[in-house]
Amino acid sequence: MxxxxxxxxxxxxxxxxxxxxxxxxxxxxxxxxxxxxxxxxxxxxxxxxxxxxxxxxxxxxxxxxxxxxxxxxxxxxxxxxxxxxxxxxxERPKRMEYPKLQGDFKFYGKSILQLIEKAIELEQGDEKEALIEVIANNMKKSYNVYNKEHVTDDVIFRHLKELSENRLDLTGIDTLEKSKIYYTTNNNNRNNNNRNQTNNRNQSNNKRRHNNNNNNHNKNRK
Known part of the structure; x- marks a missing residue:
């Protein structure tokens, strides 16, 4: 064998x-x-x-x-x-190079840097402004998720300036239609608040009806 x-x-x-x-x-x-x-x-x-x-x-x-x-x-x-x-x-494979973000902004992700570079390349106009709105919105959402706290618009603008190496400087602009740039985020918060207020009113009404029914039932027993 x-x-x-x-x-x-x-x-x-x-x-x-x-x-x-x-x-x-x-x-x-x-x-x-x-x-x-x-x-x-x-x-x-x-x-x-x-x-x-x-x-x-x-x-x-x-x-x-x-x-x-x-x-x-x-x-x-x-x-x-x-x-x-x-x-x-x-032969051992070559070591992969991982993308590196500047400073302490890793939570923004590589896609934000790519969008910033694209915005820098665009000529001044509606398309560029729309892309900046997208970048600012996503930066604010990423910051809030990672840091678990609210961030002001000025902080986002300062980070955007640093990430773009001063090529997208919005820190000196006070208005820049901030309500428009963060309309989606603020609108979502406003909708959440409205839903919470509606739920609270419904709970109060239900509690009031329940108390009234109990009172009527006690009267009838007497």
Missing amino acids: EYNTQKNKLQLPEYGRIIQQLVERCKELPSKEERSEMAMGIIDFMGQRNPQLRDEENYKHKLWDHLFILADYDLDVDSPYPFPTREQLA
Whole structure:
């Protein structure tokens, strides 16, 4: 009886012993034409055994890479893709550069910086003013969520100036139709207050009706 420990090492265990043996048999064929033909058959078999790979981009290329790994980087066949080397696969991926926000404004997010750059590029006009309104609204919402406290318009304008490196300076403008810029936020707060007031009135009315009903019931009992 032959144990797995006595057999050749599986280069990619997820493909199993059968495919590993087929690859080893392919390497032993005398002509390149025969090896190439069998390699194509092995690739099809590998795709059938691992259908989940078909959902990935360039899955055929990946199968050919896996075939070469299964052959321990020693397989002379005609391939539609260049085979990888040991060094290429052993190379560690480069460290990803994460976006950095200026100062202590990480809670605003990368998208705010992108919108600011877009606003700076725009010519003066309605489109630029509308984009600044969007930026200011989102900055104020992000600040309130992160810091759990109310923030004044002046603070948002100061942060906007710093994030834009003084290219969008609204700190010296007193009006700038602040009611328009923060209309959505203020309007939402106003609606919430109205709903709260309505709920309180309804609760008071319900309580008053309940007391009246109790009084009438007590009178009737007497």
